[in-house]
Amino acid sequence: MGFDDADPGTVRPGGRTARVRAAVLRAAGDALAERGFAHLDLADVARRAGVGKTTVYRRWGTVTGLVADLLVDMAEQSLPRTETGSLLGDLRANARLVWRTLTDPRQGALFKAVIAAATCDAKTAEALHRFYDVRVREWAPCVQQAVDRGEVPAGTDPYEVIRAVSAPLYYRLLTSGERLDEAAADRSAEAAAAAARAGVYLRDR
Amino acid sequence: MGFDDADPGTVRPGGRTARVRAAVLRAAGDALAERGFAHLDLADVARRAGVGKTTVYRRWGTVTGLVADLLVDMAEQSLPRTETGSLLGDLRANARLVWRTLTDPRQGALFKAVIAAATCDAKTAEALHRFYDVRVREWAPCVQQAVDRGEVPAGTDPYEVIRAVSAPLYYRLLTSGERLDEAAADRSAEAAAAAARAGVYLRDR
DNA sequence: CCCTTAACGGGTCTGTGGTCCCGTTTGCCT
DNA sequence: AGGCAAACGGGACCACAGACCCGTTAAGGG
Numbered sequence: 001m002g003f004d005d006a007d008p009g010t011v012r013p014g015g016r017t018a019r020v021r022a023a024v025l026r027a028a029g030d031a032l033a034e035r036g037f038a039h040l041d042l043a044d045v046a047r048r049a050g051v052g053k054t055t056v057y058r059r060w061g062t063v064t065g066l067v068a069d070l071l072v073d074m075a076e077q078s079l080p081r082t083e084t085g086s087l088l089g090d091l092r093a094n095a096r097l098v099w100r101t102l103t104d105p106r107q108g109a110l111f112k113a114v115i116a117a118a119t120c121d122a123k124t125a126e127a128l129h130r131f132y133d134v135r136v137r138e139w140a141p142c143v144q145q146a147v148d149r150g151e152v153p154a155g156t157d158p159y160e161v162i163r164a165v166s167a168p169l170y171y172r173l174l175t176s177g178e179r180l181d182e183a184a185a186d187r188s189a190e191a192a193a194a195a196a197r198a199g200v201y202l203r204d205r
Numbered sequence: 206m207g208f209d210d211a212d213p214g215t216v217r218p219g220g221r222t223a224r225v226r227a228a229v230l231r232a233a234g235d236a237l238a239e240r241g242f243a244h245l246d247l248a249d250v251a252r253r254a255g256v257g258k259t260t261v262y263r264r265w266g267t268v269t270g271l272v273a274d275l276l277v278d279m280a281e282q283s284l285p286r287t288e289t290g291s292l293l294g295d296l297r298a299n300a301r302l303v304w305r306t307l308t309d310p311r312q313g314a315l316f317k318a319v320i321a322a323a324t325c326d327a328k329t330a331e332a333l334h335r336f337y338d339v340r341v342r343e344w345a346p347c348v349q350q351a352v353d354r355g356e357v358p359a360g361t362d363p364y365e366v367i368r369a370v371s372a373p374l375y376y377r378l379l380t381s382g383e384r385l386d387e388a389a390a391d392r393s394a395e396a397a398a399a400a401a402r403a404g405v406y407l408r409d410r
Numbered sequence: 411c412c413c414t415t416a417a418c419g420g421g422t423c424t425g426t427g428g429t430c431c432c433g434t435t436t437g438c439c440t
Numbered sequence: 441a442g443g444c445a446a447a448c449g450g451g452a453c454c455a456c457a458g459a460c461c462c463g464t465t466a467a468g469g470g
Contacts, residue, residue: 413470414467415466417464420461421460426456429455434448435448437444437445438446440442
């Protein structure tokens with residue numbers, strides 16, 4: 001007795017299994033970016049990946065399940081942050097990175113789709129939260145450095161500052177028809193820096 | 206010859222037609238809040254509304270089409286803003302209104318679903334943009350009043366300030382697992398006010 | 411207060427997204 | 441290197457979302 005049968009792909013993760021996963025996730029990203037979350041068909045993903053559709057259904061089961069795994073994969077490939085020596089410079093670098101990502105045709109559409117998927121399924125939402133957690137952690141140190149330099153008050157919450165940089169860009173992407181431009185990115189960095197200097201992001205007040 | 210046949214519901218918009226629309230939109234909102242965008246079934250909406258499913262398919266056709274009409278309806282019922290006499294007070298009132306909306310179980314889920322739908326269809330996205338445009342326009346005057354009072358520099362873009370208040374709340378709702386609390390609402394209002402005072406939202410620089 | 415016809419509703423049909431079965435390939439352990 | 445079973449692949453199968461047909465109800469104009 002016992003739970004002999006684990007999820008497919010966990011017992012023999014090497015060789016073919018890994019190749020199949022890579023091909024399917026790649027295809028899923030493409031399909032998601034091109035056709036959007038609502039029109040995603042797992043059979044189409046299988047076709048693009050050159051894989052049997054049974055395989056996709058067996059290993060991922062649903063669209064949201066596939067997106068969740070895609071997010072795990074995306075979280076693993078984190079880009080390193082750049083350091084400029086000032087808080088505003090660092091935040092601006094971060095804002096422009098986000099801006100470039102969201103305005104890139106493939107990436108922008110992909111992020112929209114992934115966010116849509118996360119609103120429809122708890123597991124996927126969890127994966128999305130992890131993804132952003134990784135990104136925020138990567139950039140948070142620049143705020144601590146600013147505290148050490150005396151640019152912002154001690155006790156400033158680094159995570160809140162970093163999130164404040166991205167928030168306006170995502171909000172605009174999702175709720176506004178206006179084009180995201182570089183000026184918007186710089187503005188969001190400046191706003192976050194100004195608020196941080198003013199002590200808005202101090203912990204427990 | 207000619208395009209005699211307009212969209213259903215446009216030629217005889219009174220009486221039964223209006224009742225059906227109201228019932229269906231109400232049911233759609235309920236279903237969307239309960240089951241989410243991905244699991245929305247038009248036949249289920251019809252059942253909840255006490256209406257034939259043929260009617261729903263004929264008038265709205267697709268899930269995203271229905272959501273788009275729901276957004277038009279939502280945009281029409283705009284709540285009046287409150288005035289407190291200071292920019293920070295007004296922004297805080299706005300932030301708390303958004304916060305209350307997003308943390309309300311039904312409304313919060315509904316907004317998530319509606320945003321998800323908008324990422325999947327251009328028409329729906331258009332409707333969503335209009336919805337937020339209405340909301341932002343409703344609140345923008347408080348920024349102009351702050352300019353008149355000398356609280357923020359002349360040339361400050363009112364729309365940018367109002368959007369800056371909502372952005373962190375929506376960003377957190379969508380990308381973070383953490384609970385949205387009143388403190389977060391107040392912080393977003395303070396951040397927007399601080400950035401506005403610092404001249405971050407000045408037009409054309 | 412009719413008459414026209416826009417709009418609704420039940421019933422039926424069909425295309426396709428998703429499941430299942432079973433034979434084949436290939437990791438991985440000894 | 442050999443063998444066991446994990447994972448894959450093709451294709452048949454099934455359930456149901458969504459289209460269609462046609463008879464019924466009730467707006468709205470004269």
